Amino acid sequence: MTDPETSPLARIRFVLVETTHTGNIGAVARAMKNMGLRRLHLVSPRQPPDAEAMARASGADDLLAAAEVHPDLVSALAGCRRVIGSSARHRAVAWPLVEPPAAARLLLEEARHGDVALVFGRECSGLSNDELARCQYLAHIPTDPDFSSLNLAAAAQVFAYELRRVWLEQADAAPAAAPRDLAPSEALEGFFAHLDQTLLDIGFADPEQSSKLGRRLRRLFQRAEPDRTELNILRGILSAAQGRKSPGRFARAAAPAPREE
Template sequence: MMMTENTDNALARIRFVLVEPSLSGNIGAVARAMKTMGLSRLELVAPKQPPDAEALARACGADDLLQHAGVHTDLPAAIADCRVVIGTSARRRTLEWETLEPPETARKLLDEAAAGEVALLLGRESSGLTNAELARCQFLVHIPTNPDFSSLNLAAAAQVFAYEIRRCWREDRADATRAPSDELRRDLATAQELEGLHGHLADTLRDIGFGDPDSSKKLLLRLRHLFNRARPDRVEINILRGILSAAQGRKSGKRSTPPAD
């Protein structure tokens, strides 16, 4: 049976996550940008102002997206079940992430959404996403604006991504022969499971005396970057955590058994 836009699983699994938006009007404008392109999942992280009358006015009929938007106290809660997270960035960072442009981002989000939940992070109007927030992303995306005037309104940026997603989605509907890649068949670890690994890794490094994670944030950031590139699946996460537990057990004189597949 041909899916309608309202029941298309791929579109329904793509969430736009606004991190600490300052103006409720921008939230409404993002909701409008999303709905015009068939997207419905809006998540808010610690908004400075909850959606109000101004947000409703700027939404121009996308009231349902505002009504059903998730509101979270922190970013981990907003992306916990996502298999891929892409963060928007307007400037170069100390560590090199794989950086996409909007068309590649749309393709990546749609492909991955065929297998599970995915997220696009949009940062604060004034300062974007922090390095710590970007460290939770597998990819970054940059809109190639005029370098002499690169500032984009939050809703304008959201409209660029929403349009590219819809363009790719329409191409997919027209191409019935397109098959999912082997990568999409992997049961990738979620953001929450990756966070569990990173916490366990930091504890283990401290336990075995390998540096001081409290004063070596760059080391932990590089390790995050390593695993974000590798994109381990759930079995691999269990193996890695079993190794870490064994290392902790040897340090304390206890033996640890490896996890079962």
């Protein structure tokens, strides 16, 4: 069996966005530790972990002490090869949708080679469209539609269990192929900012109506999962479209005409 300290489980982040109740942070930490997960990241929690969080953690206070706090989601996802967002709500712009077992397989597949993240939204409203746009997949727990709302910690427990179950099945399996050097989250964010600006510069996008277009383009490129080299090529194309490259820089001088004897 693979050592849990060096297994893919050690590279999976649970990211909680603007959690309101500190008790939920503690309960998520407990759910994670039950299943061998240790990477807890907090994005602008309303309050830092306190005595209520410690009580709900029930022995997982080491995860709370080690939790990383970030000012925004972008910094919480820095270095991640794959990001999945958890949400109970379906969206106007359809995202690739998976259930917890498939989400676990997708995360563990890339966690063999680097950090990945599972993102949970606010207790009252979940993830915003802009936050979901930073995820490659949307994970949905198929609850009863008549009573679909899950407590944050309960949702975290479902995913934590599936991650451990799949990990136990795959622990001794070798990767099928050498890993691709996937562009990390922060590199993708730089590309999307460059893309947005280019679309404005060339007159393709309307600044007042471009948010939905931006989400659709994010979905397109995130589905492709470009590696670093491919992302550099795409950014070079954008720079050329912005006029930052000399149009004739690869032109070759015409060969001289043959002389007539």
